[in-house]
Structure formats: C-alpha cells, structure tokens
Amino acid sequence: KQEVTQIPAALSVPEGENLVLNCSFTDSAIYNLQWFRQDPGKGLTSLLLIQSSQREQTSGRLNASLDKSSGRSTLYIAASQPGDSATYLCAPDADKLIFGTGTRLQVFP
Amino acid sequence: GAVVSQHPSWVICKSGTSVKIECRSLDFQATTMFWYRQFPKQSLMLMATSNEGSKATYEQGVEKDKFLINHASLTLSTLTVTSAHPEDSSFYICSARVSMSLSGRFNEQYFGPGTRLTVT
Numbered sequence A: 001k002q003e004v005t006q007i008p009a010a011l012s013v014p015e016g017e018n019l020v021l022n023c024s025f026t027d028s029a030i031y032n033l034q035w036f037r038q039d040p041g042k043g044l045t046s047l048l049l050i051q052s053s054q055r056e057q058t059s060g061r062l063n064a065s066l067d068k069s070s071g072r073s074t075l076y077i078a079a080s081q082p083g084d085s086a087t088y089l090c091a092p093d094a095d096k097l098i099f100g101t102g103t104r105l106q107v108f109p
Numbered sequence B: 001g002a003v004v005s006q007h008p009s010w011v012i013c014k015s016g017t018s019v020k021i022e023c024r025s026l027d028f029q030a031t032t033m034f035w036y037r038q039f040p041k042q043s044l045m046l047m048a049t050s051n052e053g054s055k056a057t058y059e060q061g062v063e064k065d066k067f068l069i070n071h072a073s074l075t076l077s078t079l080t081v082t083s084a085h086p087e088d089s090s091f092y093i094c095s096a097r098v099s100m101s102l103s104g105r106f107n108e109q110y111f112g113p114g115t116r117l118t119v120t
Helices: none
Strands: A004-007 A010-014 A019-025 A032-038 A044-051 A056-059 A062-067 A072-077 A086-093 A103-108 B004-007 B010-013 B019-025 B032-038 B045-051 B067-073 B076-081 B090-100 B106-111 B115-119
Touching: A004 A086, A010 A019, A019 A032, A019 A086, A019 A103, A032 A062, A032 A072, A032 B106, A044 A056, A044 A062, A044 A072, A044 B106, A072 A086, B004 B090, B010 B019, B019 B032, B019 B090, B019 B115, B032 B067, B032 B076, B045 B067, B076 B090
Parallel strands: A010 A103, B010 B115
Antiparallel strands: A004 A019, A019 A072, A032 A044, A032 A086, A056 A062, A062 A072, A086 A103, B004 B019, B019 B076, B032 B045, B032 B090, B067 B076, B090 B106, B090 B115
C-alpha cells in the first residue's frame, strides 16, 4: 500500500526566500507524480506533473524533481511571494493518485 | 481545455436524506474518474475508482452501499451519499483521468472544484 509523507508539515517564511518541500513515497512503481496547490476551502490546482521517465519539470518559479528509485520528490519554489501561501500536496500515481499529508506554506510580506 | 465541473458546489441536507453529486468532464472523455473525500485540515482520501460502464472499485473502509457511484457515460460520474449522517459532512472532490493529455503527458488527472456537503 502506497504511503506518502511530506516534510515539513508547515512552513512560515518571509517573502523572497527560496523554498524546498519534500515528498517521500513507499511504492516506487509509479506512472508519474503530480504536485498540487490547494487554497483554503478550495479545490486543487495542478502545478507540475513528472513522468516516471523524467527527472524534473519546471514551470516558472517552480521546479520539481523526481528520484523514483529512492521514492522521493522535491518541489523548489524560487523567490517566494505572499501569493504562494497555500497547502502543497504531492501525489504519486501507480494506477491511482495517493495524496501526501501536505505542506502548509505561509509567506509573509 | 481539460475542465472538470462538479455540481452542486455546496449542499446542506438533513440527516437521513440522500444527496447526489455530479462530476462532468466538459471538453474531453474520461474512461476513469475518481472520487475523493477531504475532512478539515486533512489530505485527500481516495474513496473509489469509477470506470465507464462497469462497477466502481471502492477503497478499503468505504461502504459501497452508502456511497453509490454511477459512471454512465464517458463524461459523467455521479456519487450519491445515501442516508446521510453528520459524520458524512466533508469536501468531496472528483477527478477525471486521460490516458494521453493534450500536453502529451500520460495518465494526467484533472480535478473538479469540489462539493462541500453539510449534513445537519
């Protein structure tokens, strides 16, 4: 059974900092891994999807890496802004998405 | 493209009644849809996998007779919460999976905006 853990559980930083959010998963037989953002009381916004054959994906200030063999993915956020405040979820997909516990991020001005 | 809608966005019902939530893929066909539940301050928990034209596959601990799932077409799946109780109050989110997205990615899932259910 896939288990997904995200560290840290919460993070509060001043704007401008570069951030690292970690995700680990137990079953490495995955098709892909997705990172999502969720604002309070809202649905999910897909940020990045990394195919199992890829090592990383970039979108703007976001970069996600994947090390499938070790069961790890990392989301880098460059030059954080208050608008980045949200909960970030990672979800490896081995026929179904299993969500991590999430990292609650607050970026203050 | 790749928009998934849910209806209603929120619903309040009395204990003992049934509530139906719709999930539609608006501009693509999805052979597989998923239903998730999210309690406050918790992550999303997969409830069931819904395949068009066949019975849904439920995750362990999810009562199939309580959470009825119908996937009658390639663009519509419904979740019916039967005999709802206050403990069923939650945020229900659906997703639709495409085998190959327009961006060329395999098995990408697109999520609906969610339905907030409150049972009084």
